[in-house]
Amino acid sequence: MSKQQPTQFINPETPGYVGFANLPNQVHRKSVKKGFEFTLMVVGESGLGKSTLINSLFLTDLYPERVIPGAAALNTRKTLLWEKIERTVQIEASTVEIEERGVKLRLTVVDTPGYGDAINCRDCFKTIISYIDEQFERYLHDESGLNRRHIIDNRVHCCFYFISPFGHGLKPLDVAFMKAIHNKVNIVPVIAKADTLTLKERERLKKRILDEIEEHNIKIYHLPDAESDEDEDFKEQTRLLKASIPFSVVGSNQLIEAKGKKVRGRLYPWGVVEVENPEHNDFLKLRTMLITHMQDLQEVTQDLHYENFRSERLKRGGRKVENEDMNKDQILLEKEAELRRMQEMIARMQAQMQMQMQGGDGDGGALGHHV
Amino acid sequence: MSELVPEPRPKPAVPMKPMSINSNLLGYIGIDTIIEQMRKKTMKTGFDFNIMVVGQSGLGKSTLVNTLFKSQVSRKASSWNREEKIPKTVEIKAIGHVIEEGGVKMKLTVIDTPGFGDQINNENCWEPIEKYINEQYEKFLKEEVNIARKKRIPDTRVHCCLYFISPTGHSLRPLDLEFMKHLSKVVNIIPVIAKADTMTLEEKSEFKQRVRKELEVNGIEFYPQKEFDEDLEDKTENDKIRQESMPFAVVGSDKEYQVNGKRVLGRKTPWGIIEVENLNHCEFALLRDFVIRTHLQDLKEVTHNIHYETYRAKRLNDNGGLPPVSVDTEESHDSNP
Numbered sequence: 001m002s003k004q005q006p007t008q009f010i011n012p013e014t015p016g017y018v019g020f021a022n023l024p025n026q027v028h029r030k031s032v033k034k035g036f037e038f039t040l041m042v043v044g045e046s047g048l049g050k051s052t053l054i055n056s057l058f059l060t061d062l063y064p065e066r067v068i069p070g071a072a073a074l075n076t077r078k079t080l081l082w083e084k085i086e087r088t089v090q091i092e093a094s095t096v097e098i099e100e101r102g103v104k105l106r107l108t109v110v111d112t113p114g115y116g117d118a119i120n121c122r123d124c125f126k127t128i129i130s131y132i133d134e135q136f137e138r139y140l141h142d143e144s145g146l147n148r149r150h151i152i153d154n155r156v157h158c159c160f161y162f163i164s165p166f167g168h169g170l171k172p173l174d175v176a177f178m179k180a181i182h183n184k185v186n187i188v189p190v191i192a193k194a195d196t197l198t199l200k201e202r203e204r205l206k207k208r209i210l211d212e213i214e215e216h217n218i219k220i221y222h223l224p225d226a227e228s229d230e231d232e233d234f235k236e237q238t239r240l241l242k243a244s245i246p247f248s249v250v251g252s253n254q255l256i257e258a259k260g261k262k263v264r265g266r267l268y269p270w271g272v273v274e275v276e277n278p279e280h281n282d283f284l285k286l287r288t289m290l291i292t293h294m295q296d297l298q299e300v301t302q303d304l305h306y307e308n309f310r311s312e313r314l315k316r317g318g319r320k321v322e323n324e325d326m327n328k329d330q331i332l333l334e335k336e337a338e339l340r341r342m343q344e345m346i347a348r349m350q351a352q353m354q355m356q357m358q359g360g361d362g363d364g365g366a367l368g369h370h371v
Numbered sequence: 372m373s374e375l376v377p378e379p380r381p382k383p384a385v386p387m388k389p390m391s392i393n394s395n396l397l398g399y400i401g402i403d404t405i406i407e408q409m410r411k412k413t414m415k416t417g418f419d420f421n422i423m424v425v426g427q428s429g430l431g432k433s434t435l436v437n438t439l440f441k442s443q444v445s446r447k448a449s450s451w452n453r454e455e456k457i458p459k460t461v462e463i464k465a466i467g468h469v470i471e472e473g474g475v476k477m478k479l480t481v482i483d484t485p486g487f488g489d490q491i492n493n494e495n496c497w498e499p500i501e502k503y504i505n506e507q508y509e510k511f512l513k514e515e516v517n518i519a520r521k522k523r524i525p526d527t528r529v530h531c532c533l534y535f536i537s538p539t540g541h542s543l544r545p546l547d548l549e550f551m552k553h554l555s556k557v558v559n560i561i562p563v564i565a566k567a568d569t570m571t572l573e574e575k576s577e578f579k580q581r582v583r584k585e586l587e588v589n590g591i592e593f594y595p596q597k598e599f600d601e602d603l604e605d606k607t608e609n610d611k612i613r614q615e616s617m618p619f620a621v622v623g624s625d626k627e628y629q630v631n632g633k634r635v636l637g638r639k640t641p642w643g644i645i646e647v648e649n650l651n652h653c654e655f656a657l658l659r660d661f662v663i664r665t666h667l668q669d670l671k672e673v674t675h676n677i678h679y680e681t682y683r684a685k686r687l688n689d690n691g692g693l694p695p696v697s698v699d700t701e702e703s704h705d706s707n708p
Binding site: 045046047048117118119120121122164165166167168171172173176193195196198199266267268269270271272273274279280 | 427428429430431457489490491492493494537538539540541544545546549565566568569571572638639640641642643644645646651652
């Protein structure tokens with residue numbers, strides 16, 4: 001009849017069990033408190049349904065406990081009816097904080113209006129690449145700084161590249177863009193407006209795109225294989241996901257009445273396309289992939305793309321650039337001081353010359369000639 | 372036909388109807404049989420029709436032309452090569468077929484323009500197309516001014532150009548505007564919204580309104596052009612088409628499916644079958660009736676009387692009012708405006 005000793009110091013029953021198997025739980029609790037950050041970039045020609053898809057992905061009305069402040073910020077450009085699309089590519093980043101069951105997600109969606117719209121699109125991805133590089137640069141700078149406690153991670157973790165369903169595969173612009181950024185960001189190719197395609201056309205297009213990606217050696221994001229100790233369901237799910245790349249999706253936030261219940265979809269005279277019906281499109285697969293692999297996307301960004309960037313930067317003399325930034329002001333001050341010194345010197349020399357001349361005159365004038 | 376009342380007309384004139392005095396006929400003469408005589412003649416000689424399709428690759432141009440003429444007349448049908456690469460520059464490919472219906476023979480030529488709008492840099496990609504159209508006018512002009520010319524000059528001029536607009540749902544792309552601005556002055560352009568099964572009914576009507584507004588704001592006169600309406604009847608009919616139906620939102624298909632016991636052309640999707648000829652689904656039937664059943668002859672006439680005459684006048688003007696005399700001298704004047 002042992003008295004209730006303070007329970008935390010009782011030796012666990014299993015011999016040899018120390019208890020550090022509890023570490024993952026501690027990490028989990030810490031992360032949950034800290035919250036997660038994720039930056040998603042969407043790139044594609046205008047009119048491919050990018051904004052609608054992003055709204056559909058994160059603006060679900062099925063989870064009432066979800067708190068979505070400022071969600072209207074995500075509905076960026078759908079209401080621009082008469083405005084001319086800017087002919088140069090812009091970068092529009094909107095951030096939203098979503099919370100679900102106590103887990104906070106700070107999601108930033110980076111939109112790229114104007115991409116692919118101009119007649120000459122040669123320069124349209126320069127803006128995008130410099131944005132991505134800027135985020136890496138900023139992170140590198142923060143990481144090398146003195147106070148590293150609150151580094152905000154704005155690096156782009158994932159890029160959804162929207163492929164038009166109207167073509168026969170990838171367009172020259174698609175290939176050029178993906179080759180330019182495949183070493184900087186995880187590319188997830190997505191076939192937009194998939195309700196344009198019949199099933200056969202969809203299969204043909206997917207195969208065509210995969211062939212072309214391989215032909216041009218484009219590195220898209222590859223889902224990691226399921227670990228051998230995961231359960232069968234998860235393994236099956238991962239297998240299905242991998243087989244469906246690139247995902248062909250339809251986005252919508254309108255509720256349509258179909259088969260007696262309200263579903264999100266698009267109403268046509270010949271039928272209803274249901275967004276969340278796996279037989280109609282791969283929307284659910286895309287969302288599942290994004291959610292279950294968010295952590296992996298961040299990891300790959302950190303371990304692969306960021307490290308690539310960092311090593312190249314440092315090779316190029318990154319440190320010099322860093323110091324330059326911090327010391328620019330100092331250099332300016334120094335240069336100013338030098339200028340002042342030189343000016344003083346000149347003034348002194350001038351004064352000396354003056355005195356000499358005056359002295360000569362003065363001598364001559366005032367004192368007369370010394371004989 | 373001489374004009375009894377000379378009118379100052381800046382453009383090459385469409386012949387006016389001569390002033391007539393209505394007199395009561397005392398008996399049946401048989402003047403109305405001329406219609407029948409013309410019909411017989413046309414059936415014997417047949418006629419030419421040249422249609423050009425322009426648009427980015429994958430918008431369904433070839434399928435639509437096949438559907439329009441209910442036969443495999445497009446370039447895709449002739450070449451068995453399914454694995455097509457986008458050409459580096461705009462190519463012009465003309466395929467001719469003879470199709471016959473009800474004893475009437477039509478020599479149909481479909482001119483395809485692969486490579487248009489597909490490159491990263493699409494500046495001036497309409498130039499090869501403009502050049503081709505002007506070349507056909509030049510060919511016809513040469514034949515016409517020949518001393519010993521053929522009884523029936525082979526007509527390779529482009530009578531109609533279907534321009535395919537991508538169904539983004541937002542607005543026209545800069546390339547669309549540039550192309551139509553340049554080419555609406557040399558050829559009859561009929562804008563068409565491709566793959567219209569991508570839009571719901573509201574999106575479709577919004578998009579059409581926006582496109583119409585943009586075309587108007589940019590001064591693009593698509594066929595049927597307002598200035599060539601001959602009389603009130605034409606005007607009201609064409610106005611209705613211009614302001615309500617155009618641009619036609621179409622869907623093309625060459626596959627048949629069983630719907631309600633009938634075989635219809637359509638597209639089969641997991642959520643339903645899109646019937647090409649069902650007016651509730653898309654406006655293909657309107658386009659077909661417009662191009663083939665009501666305005667086919669008018670397309671040819673406008674091309675001959677207006678666009679060709681404009682080209683001819685410019686050529687003769689450049690030449691000092693003289694027709695280009697012989698074939699040899701022709702070659703040296705290779706300046707196409």
